[in-house]
Amino acid sequence: MAISKYAFEQGPIRPPSESNSLLLRLTRNCPWNRCLFCPVYKGKEFSRRSLEEIKSDIEAAADAAEKIKELSHTLGYGGEINRRTAAMVQSEHPELFQVAFWLFHGGENVFLQDADSLLLPVSQVTEILSCIKERFPTVKRITTYARSRTLLRRSVEDFKQLKEAGLNRIHVGLESGNDEVLELMQKGVSGAQHIEAGKRVKASGISLSEYVILGLGGVKLWRAHALDTARVLNEINPDFIRVRTLAVPASSPLYNKIQQGGFEPLTDDDVVREEALMIENLEGIESHFYSDHILNLLEEVNGKLPRDKPDMQEVINRYLSMPETQREQFRLGRRTGYYRTLADMENGALKKPVERIYNKLQKDNVPVDDYIKQVMLRYI
Template sequence: MVLSKPAFEQGPIRPPNEANSLLLRLTRNCPWNRCLFCPVYKGKKFSRRSAEEVKKDIYAIAEDKEKVKEISEQLGYNGEINRAVVARIHADNPELLTVAFWQYHGGKTVFLQDGDSLQLPADQVSGILRLLKEKFPEIERITTYARSRTILRRSVEELSELKNAGLNRVHVGMESGSDAVLDFMKKGVTGSQHIEAGLRVKEAGLSLSEYVLLGLGGEDLWREHALETAQVLNSIDPHYIRFRTLAIRSNSPLAEEVQKGNFKPLHDDGVIREEALLIDHLDHITSYIYSDHILNLLEEISGKFPGEKQKLKNILDKYTSFPARKKELFRLGRRSGYFRTLDDMENPALKEAVENIYQQIKSGGYSVDEYINQLLSRFI
């Protein structure tokens, strides 16, 4: 079945932890669009949507919410949005599905799209936020992506105004704190700009989430990447640090650099070595660390600093101490969806299932790495 589009516009990308949020599009694509590792908006032109256009979307979403509620009442559920209501909407009114899903998940969180919403003038963003809160007073969290360079074009007062209008959190794609890595990757920002922007967001009273891209230094710069990223994070002390792991898409400019021999990607074990060095050098911070992305090998690297630093180091040490075959088995189990944590390897049924795949791969004359690369290509 071809799903009908909702009566409002949405972009392609959101952070993993915003999976159940309403996506409200303020801009289209990315104004920078040069990062070597990022194919998301390549070939697409950046544009700002007018505040009127976005406000029309908010009214359309409010209308959809009413229609969803009416369907629930017609079905005898008193306005409750449960699975039966979502299933009926899926069958009969697919154009309402986006709002129905949002309501089913509580309807309390919103993510502003696309890659750099603060490109819109601050007064326009706060007008949009105020309308959003007025139409949906139950909203508890509104977040956005923003580039550090764009944040630096906004004063603390402007950012505070956004907070007062309803913005709660800014997600920044920091990727690395190393100038050498940022420069090679054409990120268009320096480590000290990341620090200044991060501190400004915090000074405005907003919650700050910094994304770090594990593996981004490659074989040549992994040490700089780990140490200097830790230094920048130590200077910012963001509320959240979120790890993602580099995966090189064939249509990204970075794939060409790999072909030319200018970038040598790290193997999973090299990424873990880099991650361990980074975590070891995080000091005096109070951040939560999350690894909530499917491409991270160790999803369980999750905890609050400083108290849980040793717990995270123990997990990394545990993986590192595994013999080669056990590491291979864990990587295979994690990538094929059987294992989530290292302890899952102690579950006999899961272990047997992964051992079976391992034997099939070997008897087919393939390497585990080839198989894993094929699996990973499904996620990127």
């Protein structure tokens, strides 16, 4: 089958906050690829894409955007990408849909893939950023993932140059601030290196988003994980802290470690206690805290620190002080997609189906948490 002239390459993942962004692939897969908890690129080799390949992808996306606008004109919408234009593109020109979806959501954000784009020389990334800005003048935000170890190869001046060229935000997988946890999980970086890398990004004025994995310390290291992660975050003072709860699919090396008794995961309730300890110890920072990942039990633990810390703690305390059966039912409702907030438990229309599943599990003698574990793997 002939490849469409509008086709361009995309990698498998992006942060939740980039769900409406145009995804452009600078490198393929992960140059490190050893983290035990991460199944995303296992078995796939890392490679850098050439400047020509990347520029040709930007051209393909720009051509697609022009074609979509033409289609909108023929539909009488004057170039506007509204719901009807997007629906028509989806049914009649599926090869254009990705770009139509992006334009429908404003066409303002771009995310550079895959796991560690800043491994490319600064001059090359700068050229790519300029090319994006030139071909898409509507773009307001360009962001990327990067490893702290890679960031340490760049100076504050390098980051300033990238910022000048249009890089607005860097998403870093901090995962933990505790060295024992980082070593156990083969993250390939220490807490001190996370701090130094984060500080350099902050000093350049590029916005910094740090990702934490709740539950990564397991039963043995949960306390150290919570306290050291808070300490490292306090040192960095990132613009954003985003949490994501550990879930272990069979395709991740951590799964085997668990089978061999080398790691004991926390229960959902213990993860919430760990999160409470971390939040309690977040001090002197002005980060936005987000729980915007489907794997998190308490999605409403969000806010601007330090202002909203009491509200965030109140949500956690409210959950932990509920009776066991109610907590179990909330977990079930959350994991099956009926509940998003604790208040949803008061909504009869949402509560009924959850109770039905709960009663069936009781009848079949299936432990609720075993069922939940299976459901959670669908979200990875």
